[in-house]
Amino acid sequence: MTALDSLKVQVMKKAWAEPAFKSQLLAEPKKAIKEAFGDEIPEDVELRVVEESKYVFYLTLPPKPEDVADDRSNRNFVW
């Protein structure tokens, strides 16, 4: 699991266990994460939190790769 994945798991566990943290996370996600875990989400990122239930789920559509990815070439021979 990456460091990021384990942060996500910690956030979710804390939100499940502590209603006060969950409320803060839903209202001000970046602040809640910073105060609880010390991790800073970059300023240019806006974070929103949604809660699934037993019968309501979210399928999040990520941004298109062409909008967020940089391609890098492994080229090793040049002119």
Add this chain to the structure above:
Amino acid sequence: MNLTEAYAKEIEAVFAEAAEEIGRFPAPFDEKGQALLEAANPLRANAGTNLITFLLPFWLKESASADEGLCKDLAVGNVFAMLQFFLLDDVMDEGDRLGRAKVTEALVLGQWLQDSFQRYYGRRFGTEAPLWPYYREYLAAWATAVSREGASPADPRDPSGLAGKSALVKLCAAGMLSMAGREDRLPVLEEALDLVLATLQLSDDWADWREDLADENRNAFLTLAREKLAWPEGQPLDERAVKRAVYQADAVGELAGIVRTYGERLRELEGVPGVLLIFCDKIYEGLRRDAEEAEETVVRLALGGGLSYILSKKEK
């Protein structure tokens, strides 16, 4: 096999001799020439260079039953020609931006390099040698290729078209085979070299597509991107569209596939030095890795979501 390491001794010797010759140019062309040479030396860190130009004579040594001295002389001659064409390319591509002084400097240094190329090849091939008609033939191919560049879209599936600008690389092959009385082998070797040079050009086009957006027709990878996107004719591509071709339409995978067909054709040809196959395979592997990385990015985004992706990029 790391080709630069495997041929380090030859590269060292060739560049040392070229440096000595350039050191005899009148000032300031001695220093400027040596700086240009240094920047092209693959043994120096961060040097972007063209191994095939100065290693090809060594790669053909066995097939042409040549001695080390001949290989070295032609390799050194090729270095001068390579540098001269670098300068010419710069002037052709950026002449208006460079300004008169820089253009003059480039063209004058180019003349000195051309003179050195002629002297080195001239030591081995007299005025009546069969080499020189081949020189004119390859020069004509280069001239046609550069004059027509951009007139119509570069075709990624046309190896001789892609290799046109580098036709003069084949000169040492013509020379070595004619000297060995094996000119009969030249057509096969020319086809092999076209496939290798075409492979290099495609790799170059993939790496440089952003710079070529202003002049799409010059870049065969952009032709492929248009094809994969079914992009309307007459409408210029933009960066986002090309990235979409990369991430959503497997444009790099397609490019790797074309390069693989060139490698397959190369393997069908008889008597092609093994190192040429290795050279092409390495380029193919690089393209495959790029295609796989693009797919991994897509999967990561789809599975992990945007937040994980953005944060993982910032961590790097």
